[in-house]
Amino acid sequence: EAGVAQSPRYKIIEKRQSVAFWCNPISGHATLYWYQQILGQGPKLLIQFQNNGVVDDSQLPKDRFSAERLKGVDSTLKIQPAKLEDSAVYLCASSLLGTSGYNEQFFGPGTRLTVL
């Protein structure tokens, strides 16, 4: 079974530029998560999708971050414009269900973003 795929693996941009990350979850997984992990910290949830709909985006900085999940499968996360403090690893995860029930999360390898 293929795991969660993410691209690119690494990205270096100047501040105020824009960047986009892509995620392909495990086939059949209804729930998709985007996390931000700053060095030395645990991942912080940015947004959670259940199929096409947004379940939780309370910690997403909506003035610069946006995300979409087309047709309930692939998802993209965009930052525009980027700030220095956005330097982090962006992790995508998927699970069969949401936060209730049997809902083991599976993570992709992440995208390491460096903003100069």
Add this chain to the structure above:
Amino acid sequence: KQEVTQIPAALSVPEGENLVLNCSFTDSAIYNLQWFRQDPGKGLTSLLLIQSSQREQTSGRLNASLDKSSGRSTLYIAASQPGDSATYLCAAPGQNFVFGPGTRLSVLP
């Protein structure tokens, strides 16, 4: 609001020792709790998922327990090996999944 803490922040042990990593959470109304391993520069690998109806789960040399009433989970690693060196994170669902900051483990040969 769910908050998750982990103790210790870092741990260094000689090979062969048994060790315990601790995870505490504030909202005990959880459906499950999940333990992950993260190697440097890599994503997270799921180790164990404990359902709220369970008290513990075992996989090889790993054993995780869950005590909802006290808001605690422990990860027990038996006969540690250098390959176990990594950061171990626990995650508990609240409104969304909340991760602890992790315990950085070094097993010395």
